[in-house]
Amino acid sequence: MLNSGEDKSNVVQLPEGVTPFIHINQNEFLGRKHKKLKEEDIAICECKYDASDPESACGEGCLNVLTSTECTPGYCHCGENCRNQRFQKCEYAKTKLFRTEGRGWGLLADENIKAGQFIIEYSGEVISSEEAKKRSQAYEAHGLKDAYIISLNANYFIDATRKGSFARFINHSCHPNCETRKWTVLGETRVGIFAKQDISVGTELAYNYNFEWYGGATVRCLCGAAKCSIFLGAKSQGFQEYNHVWEDGDVRYSVEEVPLYDSAEDEPFPVISGIGTSGGNEHTMCKLELNAVEPHYSAPPGSIEVKAMTTEVNEQGQLYPIDIQQQLQQANPISRIRSNSTSRNYNIGSGSTPKKKSQHIPKRKVKSSSRKQVNDGDFAKMFASKEAREEVTKYEGIKNEAASKLNSIYDEIPPCH
Numbered sequence: 001m002l003n004s005g006e007d008k009s010n011v012v013q014l015p016e017g018v019t020p021f022i023h024i025n026q027n028e029f030l031g032r033k034h035k036k037l038k039e040e041d042i043a044i045c046e047c048k049y050d051a052s053d054p055e056s057a058c059g060e061g062c063l064n065v066l067t068s069t070e071c072t073p074g075y076c077h078c079g080e081n082c083r084n085q086r087f088q089k090c091e092y093a094k095t096k097l098f099r100t101e102g103r104g105w106g107l108l109a110d111e112n113i114k115a116g117q118f119i120i121e122y123s124g125e126v127i128s129s130e131e132a133k134k135r136s137q138a139y140e141a142h143g144l145k146d147a148y149i150i151s152l153n154a155n156y157f158i159d160a161t162r163k164g165s166f167a168r169f170i171n172h173s174c175h176p177n178c179e180t181r182k183w184t185v186l187g188e189t190r191v192g193i194f195a196k197q198d199i200s201v202g203t204e205l206a207y208n209y210n211f212e213w214y215g216g217a218t219v220r221c222l223c224g225a226a227k228c229s230i231f232l233g234a235k236s237q238g239f240q241e242y243n244h245v246w247e248d249g250d251v252r253y254s255v256e257e258v259p260l261y262d263s264a265e266d267e268p269f270p271v272i273s274g275i276g277t278s279g280g281n282e283h284t285m286c287k288l289e290l291n292a293v294e295p296h297y298s299a300p301p302g303s304i305e306v307k308a309m310t311t312e313v314n315e316q317g318q319l320y321p322i323d324i325q326q327q328l329q330q331a332n333p334i335s336r337i338r339s340n341s342t343s344r345n346y347n348i349g350s351g352s353t354p355k356k357k358s359q360h361i362p363k364r365k366v367k368s369s370s371r372k373q374v375n376d377g378d379f380a381k382m383f384a385s386k387e388a389r390e391e392v393t394k395y396e397g398i399k400n401e402a403a404s405k406l407n408s409i410y411d412e413i414p415p416c417h
């Protein structure tokens, strides 16, 4: 997806199979420069550094920290000791790229991470919502498997498809160990990935895409959480525009029009060792044994190199070479149904990928009471394997139950006057 003539000096060396991208640690703005903060707009905290108490240097009590604003260098009384310039100083946790089963590449913790810790910035190109829509469609038309556009605020989005940080590799989970937080840095809003809980080394990092993701087309979620919302970013703007505003007579209401995809490369989601689990069958993220790990990636400020990795995770959580993985894949006839595909379409069984249809994106409308959904039973019938049908039926049941509970809660709320 890189245009010819584009600066390739920051193109990272990636493991085989990863689409190249340009590595940037700071957002780039389309059509404008980074804001220049006026002196009177600079927020100056009241912290005073006391050498005997390192916490005094812009810790939790710092006025800027409390308002999610980074201190401005040269204006903070703590000077070099200021600890509230984490985005600016790229104070990232050590992370490592690894190959997941069924969800493409992912990022894992390469050191123990504390709850609340800043892990990495989600940086990319800052674009308008119109541009986000255009690009999302273009990427889809180009057959791009993975979506990297997230929301920055009501009007702007960050697109890490062509240019971005390694946060672009963090996958979604419905029971995540990370979250996104927005910070004001030198007058601009930036998105950081923060730990929601203590995360031990070797654990996959994941956040909930629901409100940030501009994924567009339907992607079946393979996070494995007990309360999985079935599709990626089901509450996100992109998802709602594409999928959830079905008018009477809209062809997408017909179950035949639900795009289906079958990827021969896809694998059943591995049950490795669960983390952050509250129930026996919840295995949200994979925890890897690191002793067998090959060359690894850590992202110090400015670092752009990722060494080639040739390992995968097997069901016991051990890493093993990719050629063995490929042999296993060939031996395993089960294909997983998901739309994380070149065409972003679902298909049934092992049939061929259906012809791509261009999608019309309707303007977003809130229409909850009359919103129509595909009949669950019919939808389940679309899947070739009994296992998949049962899984869809089970999750649709959970979803419907939740929806009806929600509706009865709404019914109980008295109207405001």
Ligand SMILES: C[S@@+](CC[C@H](N)C(=O)[O-])C[C@H]1O[C@@H](n2cnc3c(N)ncnc32)[C@H](O)[C@@H]1O
Pocket (backbone or CB within 6 Å): 102, 103, 104, 105, 106, 145, 146, 147, 148, 168, 169, 170, 171, 172, 173, 215, 219, 220, 221, 222, 223, 232, 338, 340, 341
């Ligand atoms: C921001 S990218 C994450 C990195 C991506 N896995 C890769 O290989 O580059 C988002 C894409 O990853 C895949 N993905 C992330 N979380 C997933 C999940 N829980 N289930 C299925 N696919 C997922 C989807 O294809 C999605 O469009």
